[in-house]
Amino acid sequence: MQMKEHILDTPPLKRHVVFNPEVAAAFLQLVVPSVKMALSSALRHRCGFFGLLSQMSSSVSHGRVSTVLLSQMRNNSTSPKIKVDLNQSTGVAVLSMQSPPVNSLSLDFLTELCISLEKLEMDRACRGVIITSSQPKVFSAGLDILEMYGKSPERCGEFWRAVQEMWLKMYGSNMVTIAAISGSSPAGGCLMSMTCDYRIMADNPRYTIGLNETLLGIVAPFWFKDTMVNTVGHRTTELALELGLLYSPEEALKIGLVDQVVPQEQLLATATETMTKWLAIPDHARQITKSMMRKPTIDKLTSNREADIKNFVSFITKDSIQKSLHMYLEMLKKRKA
């Protein structure tokens, strides 16, 4: 558990603590962004604010905020967007994104994802997580454009904070994370894949992966760029980002954007096998090494979060950007019709 906190740089926590203000404060510090998000989500769904608060304070004392918040959210959304299956004997969880049609990263989706990840992170029984999609042909289509179009600056800021939170949780996870990329994975979907320790993609030439934001006139922020540089190197990232390139699984394998390409039906079995190899390494050595590799990149965002949000909000709310989002949405509508 000590090691689990290493990357997150938070004070050590015990799982089942008797109420202790210091521990509760530390715990809150760890979960505050997600609590805030869950709160705002709960508020949006008009669930009782005070009811939630009192549930939170009683559950903090048991160190299980996430569980309660999650059930609260599940109670209040039509169906969960994330499904988690933890195999207690292997310590491996399979986290399936199941938000139709294409696992768009909306504020609600991100909130639920963060809570699920945090819950696994706190769970001693869980050492590794395989992230996949139960939607056909798509891993995740990336950031939900509807969260960026015609929204107030406050709401855009809230959304962006949730995107940051997802990235921080995934890139800084102490668990072994493996992306089982079962379909196309453009933009935010590609980012999510790149935060994992290892990527396996289904072998289907119709699937694509890449950060193609520039095609829409959107600039991938520095931490998207950093994540890609850390994965495939500087020159490849430069080409990929400036041209908004999308790669087939074979091409992605060639540039190192994915580590392995296997037939679709072998995807989960391969991920499970790979996980076994990773879990054979002593956790503490692997975690400290991971932290050594990733901490500078994580620190860069952690120390610039507010400026990054401000930057995003002022960019995305520009008339010209809103206009191109409008045109893009119209194009999507026509394509559907």
Ligand SMILES: *[C@@H]1O[C@H](CO)[C@@H](O)[C@H](O)[C@H]1NC(C)=O
């Ligand atoms: C809904 O929430 C309440 C209170 O938190 C809980 O007792 C109940 O079991 C939940 N129902 C479902 C279907 O999750």
Ligand SMILES: *[C@@H]1O[C@H](CO)[C@@H](O)[C@H](O)[C@H]1NC(C)=O
């Ligand atoms: C969930 O939201 C509904 C309103 O949409 C509300 O009536 C209900 O009390 C909420 N459930 C909980 C457990 O807060």
Ligand SMILES: *[C@@H]1O[C@H](CO)[C@@H](O)[C@H](O)[C@H]1NC(C)=O
């Ligand atoms: C957990 O994993 C083991 C080893 O792969 C497998 O034999 C077992 O059936 C799994 N348990 C569950 C509940 O899926």
Ligand SMILES: *[C@@H]1O[C@H](CO)[C@@H](O)[C@H](O)[C@H]1NC(C)=O
């Ligand atoms: C990025 O790629 C995906 C997958 O091909 C596509 O659906 C999406 O429209 C692309 N985004 C832009 C802005 O072109």
